[in-house]
Amino acid sequence: MTAYSDAWQALEAHHADTQHVTLRERFAADAERFNNMHEILHGLLFDYSKNRLDENTLDLLCRLAEAADLPQYMQAMINGEKINTSEHRAVLHTALRLPANAQPIYVDGENIVSKVHHELNRTLEFARQLLDGTHAGITGKPITDLVHIGIGGSDLGPRMATQALQPYWQNIRVHFVSNSDDADLTQTLLGLNPETTVFSIASKSFRTPETLLNAYAARTWYRDAGLPDSGIYRHFCAISADVAAAQNFGISPDKVFAMSDWVGGRYSVWSPIGLPLMVAVGEKAFRKMLAGAHAMDTHFFETPFRRNIPVLMALINVWYNNFQHSDGQTVVPYSHNMRLFTPWLNQLDMESLGKQRTSDGQPVSCTTGGIVFGDEGVNCQHAYFQLLHQGTRLIPVDFIVPMTTIYGNHRQHRFTVANAFAQAEALMKGKTLDEVQIELAALPPDERDRLAPQKEFPGNRPSNSLLIDSLTPFNLGMLMAAYEHRTFVQGVIWRINPFDQWGVEYGKELAKTIEPELERGTPAHDSSTNGLIAFYRNCNAASKAV
Ligand code: F6P
Numbered sequence: 446m447t448a449y450s451d452a453w454q455a456l457e458a459h460h461a462d463t464q465h466v467t468l469r470e471r472f473a474a475d476a477e478r479f480n481n482m483h484e485i486l487h488g489l490l491f492d493y494s495k496n497r498l499d500e501n502t503l504d505l506l507c508r509l510a511e512a513a514d515l516p517q518y519m520q521a522m523i524n525g526e527k528i529n530t531s532e533h534r535a536v537l538h539t540a541l542r543l544p545a546n547a548q549p550i551y552v553d554g555e556n557i558v559s560k561v562h563h564e565l566n567r568t569l570e571f572a573r574q575l576l577d578g579t580h581a582g583i584t585g586k587p588i589t590d591l592v593h594i595g596i597g598g599s600d601l602g603p604r605m606a607t608q609a610l611q612p613y614w615q616n617i618r619v620h621f622v623s624n625s626d627d628a629d630l631t632q633t634l635l636g637l638n639p640e641t642t643v644f645s646i647a648s649k650s651f652r653t654p655e656t657l658l659n660a661y662a663a664r665t666w667y668r669d670a671g672l673p674d675s676g677i678y679r680h681f682c683a684i685s686a687d688v689a690a691a692q693n694f695g696i697s698p699d700k701v702f703a704m705s706d707w708v709g710g711r712y713s714v715w716s717p718i719g720l721p722l723m724v725a726v727g728e729k730a731f732r733k734m735l736a737g738a739h740a741m742d743t744h745f746f747e748t749p750f751r752r753n754i755p756v757l758m759a760l761i762n763v764w765y766n767n768f769q770h771s772d773g774q775t776v777v778p779y780s781h782n783m784r785l786f787t788p789w790l791n792q793l794d795m796e797s798l799g800k801q802r803t804s805d806g807q808p809v810s811c812t813t814g815g816i817v818f819g820d821e822g823v824n825c826q827h828a829y830f831q832l833l834h835q836g837t838r839l840i841p842v843d844f845i846v847p848m849t850t851i852y853g854n855h856r857q858h859r860f861t862v863a864n865a866f867a868q869a870e871a872l873m874k875g876k877t878l879d880e881v882q883i884e885l886a887a888l889p890p891d892e893r894d895r896l897a898p899q900k901e902f903p904g905n906r907p908s909n910s911l912l913i914d915s916l917t918p919f920n921l922g923m924l925m926a927a928y929e930h931r932t933f934v935q936g937v938i939w940r941i942n943p944f945d946q947w948g949v950e951y952g953k954e955l956a957k958t959i960e961p962e963l964e965r966g967t968p969a970h971d972s973s974t975n976g977l978i979a980f981y982r983n984c985n986a987a988s989k990a991v
Contacts (some may be wrong), residue, residue: 488914506760529944538712570721583676593721595647603713605785639670651690737922755930773816787819797943875904
C-alpha cells in the first residue's frame with residue numbers, strides 16, 4: 446500500500462467513526478474551537494471552525510497532502526519546473542507579483558523576474574499616458590473610454606477586480622466585452638465616441654474567435670466613423686503571448702504588451718492582461734493588489750500545512766468532496782462590488798479541476814472538481830439559500846465579508862454583515878424540533894404538529910468565513926491568490942493537471958463545422974443537431990422576408 450492510499454483510507458475510516466458528531470456538539474464540547482480554528486493574515490481572517498472536522502481530521506488531511514507530494518509540487522512551481530505537463534509549460538503566475546529585487550527565476554535560461562517587471566512597467570506606463578492625457582486619440586482629443594475585448598481568463602479577472610475596486614476608479618471609463626453575441630459589443634459602444642475610445646484586445650493565443658470577431662467589429666466601428674487607418678495605433682492596443690499575430694491585426698509593436706506561455710489564462714490578471722484594471726484604478730492600486738497576492742504567495746510557500754490558509758481551504762474541500770460526497774460549493778461575497786467574484790472563480794476552479802484523467806493519462810481514482818456557484822449576499826439569501834438550509838443536499842459555503850464600508854452608510858453595512866454571520870450560524874446550528882415546538886406553543890396542537898417539522902432546520906451545514914478588514918486592492922489580491930492556490934492544491938491531491946483545459950476544445954471544433962452549415966449545405970449530424978440547424982435557417986429566412 447502507498448502512503449497516499451494509506452492516508453486516503455485513514456480518512457475514510459475516520460469519517461466513518463466521526464460522521465455522527467454534529468457541529469453543535471463540536472462547539473458545545475470545545476469553548477476554544479474558534480481560537481484553534483482560525484488564521485489571521487494581514488487584514489484577512491479565515492475562520493474554518495464551522496466545519497465537520499476536528500484536529501484528527503486536519504492531521505489526516507495534512508498527511509494526505511504530504512503523501513500526494515504537495516511540498517515537492519510547490520517547490521517545483523517556485524523553481525519554474527514544467528509542472529503543466531500536457532503543455533510542457535512552467536506555471537509562474539506567482540512570479541508576476543514578485544518584487545523587482547526578488548531572486549532571479551530562470552525559465553529556459555532566461556531570468557523571468559526582470560522580464561516580468563519590464564513588461565509590467567511598459568503596461569503601467571501606457572495606462573498612465575491614457576490617464577494623464579499624454580496618449581490622446583488621433584484627432585487630439587483625450588481618451589475617455591477604454592473597451593477591453595477578451596474572454597475567459599482574458600476577461601474575468603480584470604473585469605471582476607475592476608468592479609470590486611470601484612472606489613478606486615480614475616478618470617477613464619473602462620468597459621468589458623466578451624460575448625460573441627453581437628448585443629454585447631453593440632450595447633457597449635452605444636454613446637461612445639470613436640475619437641476618444643481605445644480598445645485593448647486581450648488574447649493569450651490571439652486565435653480565440655469570439656475575441657477576434659469583436660476586435661474586427663470594433664475596428665469596423667472605428668473606420669465607419671471616418672477615422673483613418675493611420676490612427677489605429679492610437680486607438681488599439683493588444684495583450685498576447687503571440688505578439689506577431691497582434692501586430693498582423695494592425696496594432697503597432699509598441700502597443701502590444703507581451704504575456705508569457707507560463708502564465709495560464711485564468712491566472713493572468715496579474716500580467717499585462719490587467720491593463721484595463723491598471724487604467725481603471727491606477728498604478729498605485731494595481732501594485733497594492735500585486736503586493737497582496739505576493740503576501741499570500743509567501744504565506745502559502747512558507748507556512749506549515751496545518752496553519753496554511755490556501756492549503757486548509759483545499760483540504761477542507763477535499764474532505765467534503767471525496768469523503769462526505771457534497772453536491773457542490775457556494776461562494777458568497779457579502780459585497781455588491783464583489784458580485785463578479787464567483788464567475789471569476791467558476792473558471793478558475795472548474796476549468797482547472799474538471800478532469801477525469803490524471804496527469805499521466807490514467808482514470809482518476811476519485812471524484813474531482815466540484816460544482817462552484819454563487820451570487821452576492823444578501824441577494825442569494827432570497828434565492829437559493831432555502832436549499833442550503835433545508836434541502837437534502839450538502840453544499841458547504843464560503844462567506845466572504847468586508848468588515849467596513851467606504852460608502853458611509855454604516856447602518857446598511859452593519860445589517861449586511863449581521864446577515865452573513867447569521868446565515869453561517871443558522872446553517873451550523875440549525876433548529877431542533879423541540880425548539881420549534883416551544884416557539885409554536887401558542888398554536889393548537891394539531892396545527893403545531895403539522896407545522897413544526899416543516900420549520901425544523903437540520904443544521905450541521907458547514908461554512909468557512911473569510912473576513913477582510915476592508916475591500917482594498919491588497920486584500921482583494923490576497924483573496925484571489927488564496928483561491929488560486931486552493932485550486933492548485935486540489936489538483937495535486939487529485940493528481941490532475943489544473944493548468945490545461947482540453948475539454949473546451951471539442952465544442953470549438955464542432956462550431957467551426959456548424960457555422961457555415963447555418964447558411965448552406967446538407968448538415969450530416971445527429972437528427973437533433975440537424976433539426977436545430979433547420980430551425981435556425983427557417984427563422985432567418987422568415988426574418989429576411991419581413
Ligand atoms: O475557455 C478556453 C480558454 O482557452 C481559456 O482557458 C482562456 O482563458 C480563454 O479561452 C481565452 O483564451 P485567449 O486568452 O487565448 O483568447
